Amino acid sequence: MVRVSKPSFLPDFLLLCLIATVACASLFPARGVAVPWVEATADMAIALLFFLHGAKLSRAAILQGAGNWRLHLYVLASTYILFPAIGLAMVALFRGVADGLLLTGLLYLTLLPSTVQSSIAFTAIAGGNVAAAVCSASLSNLVGLLLTPLLVGLFMALDGGGETLSWRSVQVIALQLLVPFLAGHMLRPWIGSFIDRHKRVLMPIDRGAILLVVYSAFSAAVVGGIWSQVGIPDLLLLLLLSIVMLLIVMGANLGLARLVGLPRADRIVLLFCGSKKSLVAGVPMAGALFPAAQVGVIILPLMIFHQIQLFLCAALAGWFARHPDDAPTMQRPPLPRSVPEIESAADKCGLTIPQACMAGVTANLALLDRHADTLFATDPS
């Protein structure tokens, strides 16, 4: 059962914790002998996170919503084609203007899978196709487990960031991401119901692991001089680019949905699942994929984007919830009601209304007209 919370415009609790963690790492970074311990603990936390991701992933949910394959392809295309294309374009446009590592972080966020929980929650609030959202978001995460590291290897090289998919990266991905994920998923028949039942209890472990990775990353970044490297103008630019990126993706998805004639419930899925990027997946993946000293800066765009997507999606989900369907915005087609109108409409479709039938046809069209009124009414109580 999807838990639906009201849309909120306040920063979410995770973000507040992240800000506190960044502040803590900035003031009290792990140094000296503490560093290997913090990094090792963070590595284990990443493995634990992916173990839990694997255990939580329901193949049944994917199979249940898999029939809507066209929609899932659109969501995957938005996540792994449209987003990276925008990311590459922005990096090309702002190279030399903004910090290179921050731009790498911006590109990195575009390669990440969609969120699961918030995509489903916003879809539910907006009255969208929840079953399809569960399937799409889960599928995106499953695909991302392999595709994101591959895209990182490919695009970071294309971008000239220097990071290609090295043998060490492959080992790290396998040991820290894939193996724990598969182990968790294999054990799902035994631990799945426990995990599903105790989501509230397990959430602090989940969130705590992310915060530990962030602390480890920012400690290394602070020691490496992140705050002399990144200033307020950089953060403002990231904010602006995040908003622009999100608006382009949402606009493109809405346009595509209308173009291919998706029903409203599926349009909502494409809008919310196709425009999200997962902080929960992105932070530990960055920990596994990038050198410790770079991770702090690389995940900074993701943290900013995370909050922007929550703001915008909360507002949009609320709008959709207040406008349960498109009927009021659609033009109500008129029905032929008078005898000349009926004769003209009949003529157009090759019919002649016998005189003996005209009264009955007129009465039936009046009944159908009332039903059309009801269909298009804003409050057909």
Added chain:
Amino acid sequence: MKQAVEIAACVRSGQMSAMAVLDACLAGLAAEGGRLVAVTGILADRARMEAAAIDAAIASGRDPGPLAGVPYGVKDLFDIQGQPTTAGSALYAHAPPAIADAEAIVRLRGAGAVLVATLNMDEFAYGFATINARHGTTRNPHDLNRLAGGSSGGSAAIVAAQYLPFSLGSDTNGSVRVPASLTGIYGLKPTHGTLPMGGVFPFAHSFDDVGPFTRSIADMQCLWDVLTGGHDVPRDQIRVAQLGGRFRANADEDQIAAMQAIAPDAPLIDLPDIARARSAAFLITAAEGGALHREALGRDAMAFDPATRDRLLAGALLPQNLYEAAQAFRADYRQRITALIADHDVLLAPATPCVAPLIADPRILIDGALSPARADLGIHTQPISFIGLPSLSVPLRRPGRLPLGLQLIGKAGSEATLLRFAAMLEDKGLTGVTSPTDAYQGDA
């Protein structure tokens, strides 16, 4: 007449031959003499051949099937090899004969059932009353002055009066569930598209389904297994809810009391936009029905039944973009309702808003105003067909009073769970068939 499973058991065990069952059935139908205006044709020769084949199979030690020798009838819109498929219309009385049986009939024949009769309906299945210009108005066996409901009224009346143990009808907006409720028997509308529509005269393809009528859940279960292969597994824990809002506002007090008795702690669910859903169903049905018959209407509109002709002509004139708007609403609505009912296995709702209306005054009260029964008896069934969910109409046990039914509505593909729940209700005596006082008392 015995239940279908009892007849099959007798025939399979050799207590009775299929031919003897058939002879008793044909004698009963002859004695009925058209009093109910339910039968449109008797297929005696074909039935004798099928019964003889069953007896031969038993004599040679072959398995005759789970419905061995059970006689049944079908609504007048199923293809029957060698017969014109009329869909209750004089327009097709002399149509070329069907070259093969409808797929549902093929499956029943494979299970040993014996097709005996064709049964009355509203012309082209367009109505909830079974008022047919060619064959007459089907009478309710519980009170001959009242409607049997429709459009599968003949199929329901003949089973309720015990001349046949089961029959097949079709349900587009409620044409199985409405007559089942008004005649006090079981009627199943399956998940849209589950039962084979091959060889069935269509009406509105977005909603058309075929469905059986029976007098017991054991028979319904047997038919379901035969028609589908019976691979479904019912849920162990059945979570029940009641439908509120317009369903409750237009229900008989006895239906509300029965729902309370069945599931006193069940939550009340209000399906949103129910009036809009019904209107969209009405428009889609009119448009698809009109489009289907447009050519014939253009050729000779006056050959149609006056009761359906003007409705079909009006439907043919609906703008295409109105039809598309109704379909777009349907796609959204189906998904919203699927999410809303995700935590429940069975939804309880009235099947009809009232008991059978008088033939002399075929009007019913909807939202406090009188409206035509022919168009509005399906007020509670139409929104369910609109989203394609399965729904089983079960009769409330009310001896001495006119029948009334409840719908047990399930999630797509959950017929096994509905049948299991209905069996529990029948065992507890909360639902069950009450025979009409002058029901056929023949041997078979």
